[in-house]
Amino acid sequence: MTGADDRFSSIAGGGLRRRPAITAVPDPEPTTPAPAEKAVSPTTKEKAATNKAAVADRARPRSEDVGGTRRVAFRTPEDLDAKLRSRVAADRTSKVHVILDAVEHVENAGIKLEFPTPGTVKSSLFVRPRTATAATPSIQTEVVLDAASVATLDRLADKHQAPTRTAFVLGCLRQYLD
Numbered sequence: 726m727t728g729a730d731d732r733f734s735s736i737a738g739g740g741l742r743r744r745p746a747i748t749a750v751p752d753p754e755p756t757t758p759a760p761a762e763k764a765v766s767p768t769t770k771e772k773a774a775t776n777k778a779a780v781a782d783r784a785r786p787r788s789e790d791v792g793g794t795r796r797v798a799f800r801t802p803e804d805l806d807a808k809l810r811s812r813v814a815a816d817r818t819s820k821v822h823v824i825l826d827a828v829e830h831v832e833n834a835g836i837k838l839e840f841p842t843p844g845t846v847k848s849s850l851f852v853r854p855r856t857a858t859a860a861t862p863s864i865q866t867e868v869v870l871d872a873a874s875v876a877t878l879d880r881l882a883d884k885h886q887a888p889t890r891t892a893f894v895l896g897c898l899r900q901y902l903d
Contacts, residue, residue: 809823
């Protein structure tokens with residue numbers, strides 16, 4: 726039993742060492758800068774503002790810049806998706822290239838795209854669509870485009886008076902693949 730007693734002898738009777746108490750050190754009093762340090766020439770301020778603006782421009786690419794990419798997703802009807810996939814396989818290229826080729830084809834040929842306008846009926850309380858259409862199966866297509874291409878697509882969709890970017894891309898694909 727003497728071995729067991731020796732085993733706890735370091736903690737028995739206050740044998741544990743205690744950490745020293747931590748005392749807070751007061752912060753040094755702030756010093757006021759000398760008058761010469763307060764004065765900053767306007768040219769220095771202008772340089773700092775110009776430098777900050779240049780750094781901010783480099784940090785965030787604008788949508789008109791070529792830098793940066795965006796995922797663009799849209800739903801294609803099954804028949805159009807099958808044509809898109811077969812064109813991708815035949816040309817040994819990607820969906821992005823076929824889509825951009827379709828947009829260029831419509832723009833260069835001067836084709837006027839027509840988009841159906843949804844008709845509405847005004848009832849006593851609600852505005853309702855004229856005819857309800859059955860849901861058709863569609864497949865989600867997602868492509869990655871640079872920001873400049875997305876801005877160009879949006880500009881062309883506005884030019885062709887498309888209700889959405891998706892409607893514009895689908896109209897271009899139908900013209901190009903048919």
